[in-house]
Amino acid sequence: MSDIRKIKKYSPLTETTFYILISLLEPLHGYGIMQKVERLSGGRIKLGPGTLYGALGNLLEAKMIELESSEISDNRRKVYRIKGLGIDMIEHEINRLEEMLKNGKDLFRKKGNRDE
Amino acid sequence: MERIFSGKRGIGMNSTGIKRVVRTFWAWQEDKESKWLEDMSRKGWHLEKVGFFNYTFREGPPRDYVYRFDFKVIRNKDVDDYKETFKDSGWENIGNLGSWFYFRGDRSKDPDMELYNDNKSKIEKYKRLLIFLAIITGPGLSWVLPNLYMRVIDMQADSILSNPVLFYFYAVFVVIFTLVEIIAVYGIIRILMIINRLKKDIRE
Numbered sequence: 001m002s003d004i005r006k007i008k009k010y011s012p013l014t015e016t017t018f019y020i021l022i023s024l025l026e027p028l029h030g031y032g033i034m035q036k037v038e039r040l041s042g043g044r045i046k047l048g049p050g051t052l053y054g055a056l057g058n059l060l061e062a063k064m065i066e067l068e069s070s071e072i073s074d075n076r077r078k079v080y081r082i083k084g085l086g087i088d089m090i091e092h093e094i095n096r097l098e099e100m101l102k103n104g105k106d107l108f109r110k111k112g113n114r115d116e
Numbered sequence: 117m118e119r120i121f122s123g124k125r126g127i128g129m130n131s132t133g134i135k136r137v138v139r140t141f142w143a144w145q146e147d148k149e150s151k152w153l154e155d156m157s158r159k160g161w162h163l164e165k166v167g168f169f170n171y172t173f174r175e176g177p178p179r180d181y182v183y184r185f186d187f188k189v190i191r192n193k194d195v196d197d198y199k200e201t202f203k204d205s206g207w208e209n210i211g212n213l214g215s216w217f218y219f220r221g222d223r224s225k226d227p228d229m230e231l232y233n234d235n236k237s238k239i240e241k242y243k244r245l246l247i248f249l250a251i252i253t254g255p256g257l258s259w260v261l262p263n264l265y266m267r268v269i270d271m272q273a274d275s276i277l278s279n280p281v282l283f284y285f286y287a288v289f290v291v292i293f294t295l296v297e298i299i300a301v302y303g304i305i306r307i308l309m310i311i312n313r314l315k316k317d318i319r320e
Contacts (some may be wrong), residue, residue: 014236014320030197031204049202050186050231054240076196 003085007092010062017055018093019045021086027068029077030056056080064089133175135161140169142299143216143245144306146185153183166211166218180223184231187245189215207231215248235314242311246304253300261297264290 013021016037023036033056034047059065064086068079141149153163153171157179165172184207190198199209199217206229207219221229232238268290271277277286 014234016234016237016320030201034205046226046229046233047205048229048231048233048237049205049207050241051233051237053188053198053201054237076200078197 003088006062006085007089010064010089011092012096013089013093014055016045016047016051017059018090020047020052020055021059021064021082021090024065024080024082024086025090027079027081029079031077033080059086133161134164134172135175136170136172138170142306143187143249143303144310150183150185154181157181157183163210163218163220166213168213182221182223182229184219184221186217186219186231187215187241187248188217189244189248202231234320235317236320239311239314242307242314246307246311249300249304249307253297253304256293257297257301261293264293 019037019040020033023033023040028036030049030052034049034052037045037047056065060067060080062085064083065080066083068081139152141152156163156173160175160178161173162176162179162181163171163183164174186202188198202209202219206225207221210218210220212218219231223229232241267274267277268286271283277283
């Protein structure tokens with residue numbers, strides 16, 4: 001499958017998966033991801049370890065992330081790192097979210113709701 | 117369906133109580149099971165070991181614990197990392213029953229801690245369970261069971277089954293096997309209902 005088709009197949013990512021993916025722009029282990037997502041979302045998203053573990057498995061299978069060679073991490077904790085396809089996925093999702101945000105804002109204003 | 121095996125038993129100098137309770141919860145009764153375990157902890161009985169149809173508790177100060185269960189078929193080499201990820205986020209692994217992993221967290225540290233924070237990943241958990249149930253019941257249902265009943269129908273021609281004693285054992289086996297399959301099919305239906313309920317939730 002070509003990368004473009006693969007990206008379209010996985011889009012839209014869930015909010016959780018998107019945050020996990022952008023967190024992995026720097027290599028992190030599981031708990032590092034949880035802390036970073038909570039910080040980025042201002043405490044709004046508290047990743048459950050079950051959700052995190054499932055999403056990491058899916059992202060590994062989709063070849064958007066990979067395991068870092070084990071020298072850096074202690075043996076028990078795996079460290080994850082983003083791959084090229086993952087970066088393309090982020091770009092695709094940012095464009096999609098920008099479109100949603102623009103349409104949402106435009107129509108919301110037109111209707112005469114609270115504006116900024 | 118609850119029987120307490122051993123009451124208070126002194127261990128060494130401190131009289132720590134340990135009790136074993138025989139009780140059965142099915143895969144679709146997670147809420148009931150966690151509520152029961154949480155009530156036990158509030159009474160000062162904390163889950164120490166899980167076994168098939170029984171639970172071992174250790175007495176201690178009453179605590180507001182939260183119990184949750186994850187279903188995960190996991191390779192041996194990945195188990196450490198899996199448990200470590202849960203431990204880092206405040207979930208202690210108490211044990212597992214096959215692919216069911218039992219976790220405990222401290223509600224006083226985080227009142228709304230959960231293993232899963234969105235519906236999509238919850239659905240994935242129940243789908244894993246569904247696939248597991250289908251694999252273990254499928255062959256029995258489609259092949260073993262029909263063959264067992266065919267032999268009963270053909271009893272006259274079957275030299276083994278025309279022996280009354282052997283037939284008795286055979287009948288008992290067929291009844292037990294049928295019951296197991298019925299429970300499994302009922303389980304599959306209940307899990308499908310859980311998935312359906314989650315799918316109707318408009319949240320992600």
